[in-house]
Amino acid sequence: MHLLWLLFYFGFAERVLQEQAVDSNMSAAANTSRPRCKPEELRSYRWLGPDDLRSFGHRSRQKQAGYNTEEFTGKPVIGILNTWNDLISCHAHFKQRVEDVKRGVWQAGGFPVEIPVMGMSETFMKPTSMYYRNLLALETEETLRTYPIDATVLMGGCDKTTPALLMGAISANVPSIYLPAGPMSRSSWRGEPLASGSDVWKFWAERGAGRMSCDSWCELEDHIAASPGHCMTMGTASTMTSIMETLGLCLPGSSAIPAVHSGHARMASATGRQAVELGWNNLRPSELITAKSIDNAITALMAIGGSTNAIIHLIAIARRAEIPLTLDRFDEISSRVPVIGNLRPAGKYVMADFYDAGGLPGLLARIKDLLNLDCPNVVGTTLGEAIDGAEVYDDDVIRPRNKPLCENGSLAVLRGNLAPEGCVIKPPAAEPHLLKHQGPAAVFKNYPDLKARIDDPSLQLTKDHIIVLQNAGPMGAPGIPEWGMLPIPKYLLEQGVRDIVRISDARMSGTSYGACVLHVSPESFVGGPLALVRDGDMISLDVENRKIELKVSDEELAERKKNWTQPEPRFSRGYGKLYFDETTQAHEGCDFRFLHSDGSRDPEPDIY
Numbered sequence: 204m205h206l207l208w209l210l211f212y213f214g215f216a217e218r219v220l221q222e223q224a225v226d227s228n229m230s231a232a233a234n235t236s237r238p239r240c241k242p243e244e245l246r247s248y249r250w251l252g253p254d255d256l257r258s259f260g261h262r263s264r265q266k267q268a269g270y271n272t273e274e275f276t277g278k279p280v281i282g283i284l285n286t287w288n289d290l291i292s293c294h295a296h297f298k299q300r301v302e303d304v305k306r307g308v309w310q311a312g313g314f315p316v317e318i319p320v321m322g323m324s325e326t327f328m329k330p331t332s333m334y335y336r337n338l339l340a341l342e343t344e345e346t347l348r349t350y351p352i353d354a355t356v357l358m359g360g361c362d363k364t365t366p367a368l369l370m371g372a373i374s375a376n377v378p379s380i381y382l383p384a385g386p387m388s389r390s391s392w393r394g395e396p397l398a399s400g401s402d403v404w405k406f407w408a409e410r411g412a413g414r415m416s417c418d419s420w421c422e423l424e425d426h427i428a429a430s431p432g433h434c435m436t437m438g439t440a441s442t443m444t445s446i447m448e449t450l451g452l453c454l455p456g457s458s459a460i461p462a463v464h465s466g467h468a469r470m471a472s473a474t475g476r477q478a479v480e481l482g483w484n485n486l487r488p489s490e491l492i493t494a495k496s497i498d499n500a501i502t503a504l505m506a507i508g509g510s511t512n513a514i515i516h517l518i519a520i521a522r523r524a525e526i527p528l529t530l531d532r533f534d535e536i537s538s539r540v541p542v543i544g545n546l547r548p549a550g551k552y553v554m555a556d557f558y559d560a561g562g563l564p565g566l567l568a569r570i571k572d573l574l575n576l577d578c579p580n581v582v583g584t585t586l587g588e589a590i591d592g593a594e595v596y597d598d599d600v601i602r603p604r605n606k607p608l609c610e611n612g613s614l615a616v617l618r619g620n621l622a623p624e625g626c627v628i629k630p631p632a633a634e635p636h637l638l639k640h641q642g643p644a645a646v647f648k649n650y651p652d653l654k655a656r657i658d659d660p661s662l663q664l665t666k667d668h669i670i671v672l673q674n675a676g677p678m679g680a681p682g683i684p685e686w687g688m689l690p691i692p693k694y695l696l697e698q699g700v701r702d703i704v705r706i707s708d709a710r711m712s713g714t715s716y717g718a719c720v721l722h723v724s725p726e727s728f729v730g731g732p733l734a735l736v737r738d739g740d741m742i743s744l745d746v747e748n749r750k751i752e753l754k755v756s757d758e759e760l761a762e763r764k765k766n767w768t769q770p771e772p773r774f775s776r777g778y779g780k781l782y783f784d785e786t787t788q789a790h791e792g793c794d795f796r797f798l799h800s801d802g803s804r805d806p807e808p809d810i811y
Contacts, residue, residue: 307475360384400714
C-alpha cells in the first residue's frame with residue numbers, strides 16, 4: 204500500500220512540476236536587468252501623489268468609487284483597454300477576461316482600471332472595420348496619454364483591433380502588454396471539420412454551383428462559429444496575434460490558446476501580473492518594436508502562411524516606430540522562409556490543432572536560425588529564451604524544415620505597369636496553374652457593378668478571363684474592404700471552375716483563398732493604372748518573376764489617363780473628410796499621415 208502511495212505521490216509531483224514548467228512561460232517575471240522605479244517615480248504619481256489641490260480632487264474621486272488611498276497610490280495603475288461590445292462575438296468572453304486580468308493585477312500589487320475603447324467588429328462594421336482602424340489607434344494613443352496609467356493591457360483579437368491597439372500604444376509609448384482573444388473552438392458539420400471564413404467561401408461556391416440546398420446552407424450557420432474567439436483559421440486575426448507574440452508584446456505561448464480553454468483565463472491573469480512588472484520597470488514599446496523585431500514578425504508571417512492583410516498592418520506599425528519598412532522587405536524575407544504551418548486556408552488544420560501541436564513557440568523554434576533571437580520581450584527575456592526548448596508534437600501540423608508546405612513564397616509582391624507601387628498575392632492559396640497566366644480583362648467599375656453583373660451569362664466569361672475590380676481601395680471603397688476574393692460567375696462554378704485570376708485594389712479576408720491579386724497601388728480612385736483597364740485588355744501575371752503587366756502601350760495608357768476624370772470625394776465633413784484627407788495608400792500602410800512618427804514625442808499632459 205505504501206509503495207502504491209509513493210508511486211502516486213511522485214507521479215503527481217512530477218505532473219505538478221511539468222505544469223509549473225508550462226505555466227512559467229505565462230507567469231509574471233520580474234525584469235532583473237532593469238531597475239524598478241520608486242513609487243514617487245511612477246507616472247500615475249503625478250496625478251495621485253502630490254499634496255496639492257489637483258491631486259486632492261483626483262484622490263477624492265477615486266474614493267468616491269469606493270477605494271482607499273493605499274489601494275491606488277504609490278503602486279502601478281494598470282489601464283485595461285477593453286474592445287468588448289455586444290456586436291463583436293469574437294470578444295464575447297472579454298467580460299470575464301477583464302476580471303481575470305484584474306485578478307492578476309491585484310495579485311501583483313497593482314491597481315487595475317478598465318477603460319472601454321472602440322470595438323471593431325469585422326462582421327458588422329460597414330463599409331469595413333479597416334476604415335476605422337486608425338480611429339481606434341488614435342483613441343488608444345490619446346487614452347494612454349491622458350490618463351494616469353503606468354502600463355496597459357491591450358485586449359484585442361478581432362482583425363483590426365490588434366494592429367490598431369499596437370499602433371496607438373507605440374505612439375503613446377506607454378508600457379504595454381497585449382492580451383490575445385484566442386481562436387474559437389474546433390467545429391464540424393455532418394462529420395466534416397469546419398474552418399470559419401474559408402468554408403463559408405467554399406460552401407457558398409457549392410451553393411452557387413447548385414450543389415448545396417438552402418436548408419443545408421442555413422444549417423451550416425449553426426456550426427461555422429461554435430464558440431467565442433476569433434476565426435480558428437490562420438486568417439488575419441490569428442496572423443496578427445502570432446505577430447504580436449513574435450514581436451514580444453504578449454506572453455510567450457499565449458497567441459494560440461483557444462478562447463474557451465481554461466488556460467486562456469490563466470493567461471489573462473498572468474498578463475495582469477506582468478503588466479504590473481512593466482509599470483515598475485517602465486519597459487516601453489519603443490524598446491520592443493525595432494527593425495530586427497519587425498524582421499522577426501515578417502519571418503513568422505511567412506512561416507505560418509499568414510494573411511496578406513498583415514503586410515498593410517506591419518507597414519503602419521513600423522512607421523509608427525520610425526522604421527522605414529517597404530514592400531520589398533516582405534518579398535526578400537519570403538524568398539528564404541519555408542511555410543511550415545500547415546494551417547488553413549493554405550493548409551489543412553485549424554488553430555486548436557496548432558496549439559496542441561506546440562503553437563507558435565514550437566514553430567519558431569524550427570526556424571530559429573532565420574530569427575533575431577536577441578530581441579527583448581515583455582517578460583524581460585528574449586525571443587531566443589522564450590522559444591528555447593519549445594517542442595513540436597505533431598509534424599503534420601507544424602512541418603519539419605525538410606517537409607514544408609512549400610519551400611518559400613508564402614506571400615509575393617508583384618510590380619509592373621499595372622501596379623507601379625506594388626501589389627500582393629498569396630501563392631499557396633491559389634491553384635498552381637494560375638500563377639503564370641495571361642488572359643483578357645473583364646472590368647467592373649465598383650463593387651455594386653460587380654454584384655449586379657458578375658453572373659450575367661451575356662458577359663461570356665471563361666476560366667481564362669481575369670476579373671478586375673476598380674474603386675475598391677483605401678479611397679475608392681472607402682476603407683480598402685475585403686472584397687478582393689471576387690466571386691466567380693455561377694455558370695463557371697457549375698462547370699467545375701473553382702479559381703480564376705482576380706485583380707483589385709481591395710484586400711482579401713485572411714481566411715480566403717484563390718488567385719487573387721490585392722492591394723494594387725496606387726489605387727484606381729486616385730488615378731492608378733488600374734483605373735485605365737478596359738474590357739478585353741490582356742493582362743499577364745507571372746508570380747515567379749514577380750511581374751504583373753497590362754499589355755497596353757505607354758502611349759495608349761497616357762491617352763486614357765488624359766481622358767480620365769477623378770471621382771469626387773464622398774465626404775465634406777466629419778471622420779470621412781479626415782479619412783480622405785489623411786489616409787495613405789496600401790503600400791504605405793493606409794495610416795493617417797499626421798499620425799506617422801516624425802522623430803519627436805508628444806509631451807506628457809500638464810497637470811494643473
